[in-house]
Amino acid sequence: MTDYSALLSAIPAIQHGFGNKSALLPASLLHYRDTLPEKKQVHGTRIVDVLQPGQLCGEADGFYTTQPGILLSVLTADCLPVIFSRRDGAAIGAVHAGWRGLLDGILEQMAQRIAHDDDPANWVAAIGPAAGPCCYEVNEELVAQFQQRLPQPPALISPRFRHLDLAAIAHDKLTALGFAAVDHAGSCTICTLNADPQQPQRFKYTSFRRNSQRRAQDPQHPDIKGRNQYAAIIINP
Numbered sequence: 001m002t003d004y005s006a007l008l009s010a011i012p013a014i015q016h017g018f019g020n021k022s023a024l025l026p027a028s029l030l031h032y033r034d035t036l037p038e039k040k041q042v043h044g045t046r047i048v049d050v051l052q053p054g055q056l057c058g059e060a061d062g063f064y065t066t067q068p069g070i071l072l073s074v075l076t077a078d079c080l081p082v083i084f085s086r087r088d089g090a091a092i093g094a095v096h097a098g099w100r101g102l103l104d105g106i107l108e109q110m111a112q113r114i115a116h117d118d119d120p121a122n123w124v125a126a127i128g129p130a131a132g133p134c135c136y137e138v139n140e141e142l143v144a145q146f147q148q149r150l151p152q153p154p155a156l157i158s159p160r161f162r163h164l165d166l167a168a169i170a171h172d173k174l175t176a177l178g179f180a181a182v183d184h185a186g187s188c189t190i191c192t193l194n195a196d197p198q199q200p201q202r203f204k205y206t207s208f209r210r211n212s213q214r215r216a217q218d219p220q221h222p223d224i225k226g227r228n229q230y231a232a233i234i235i236n237p
C-alpha cells in the first residue's frame with residue numbers, strides 16, 4: 001500500500017506518493033516517469049531548480065519547481081525523504097535527507113530556496129518512510145555530533161541510547177524554519193512488515209541497513225542497487 005500525506009492529499013493541484021518494496025514508484029505516478037530529472041544523490045545539500053522534463057541536474061539532493069507536469073523525486077532506503085508543496089500547489093519540492101543532509105542543513109537550503117520567491121509559511125511539508133528511532137542505531141560519536149551541532153533538545157535527537165530519530169529532527173527543523181504544517185507518512189523502513197501476508201515480500205520497504213546486515217551473514221544475498229523507493233510529487237499538467 002502506497003503511503004500518502006494527508007496534508008498533500010488535500011491539495012487538488014498536485015499528486016504525490018511514497019513508494020515501497022512492491023511499488024518503488026507509486027502506480028498513480030508511473031505515467032510521469034519519463035519526465036523525471038536525471039540526478040545523482042550524494043548526501044549533499046545542493047538544491048536544483050527544475051525547469052524542464054528530464055533535466056540533467058548532476059549531483060543534487062533537493063529539487064524545486066513551479067512547472068506543471070514534471071515529476072520530482074528522491075530515492076531512499078532508510079534515509080529520510082521530505083516532499084513539499086505550496087498550499088495552492090503552484091510550486092513543489094523534494095529533498096533527500098539522510099543523517100548527513102540533516103546535519104549539514106539540506107532542509108535549511110530548501111527553506112532558503114523557497115524564501116527566495118515566497119514565504120515557507122505558505123508551504124506544507126511531508127516526511128516519508130525512513131529508518132525509525134526503533135531501529136536506527138548509530139555510534140555514540142555521531143549522536144554527540146548531532147547534539148553539539150543542532151539546537152534541538154538532546155532527547156528529541158536521540159530518544160534511546162545510540163539511536164537517532166531522523167523524522168523528529170526534521171519535523172522540529174521544518175517547524176522552526178516556518179513551514180505552515182508538517183506531517184508524516186509511512187513508518188520505519190527497517191522493521192515494518194508487509195500488512196498483506198499474501199505479498200511475497202516479508203518487509204514493506206527496501207532498507208539499506210537490513211540489507212547490509214543480511215549481506216554480512218550471506219554474501220550471496222543481492223544488494224539493493226536499483227531497488228530504492230521513490231518519494232515523488234508533481235504539479236498536475
Ligand SMILES: [Zn+2]
Binds near residue numbers: 136189
Ligand atoms: Zn524500526
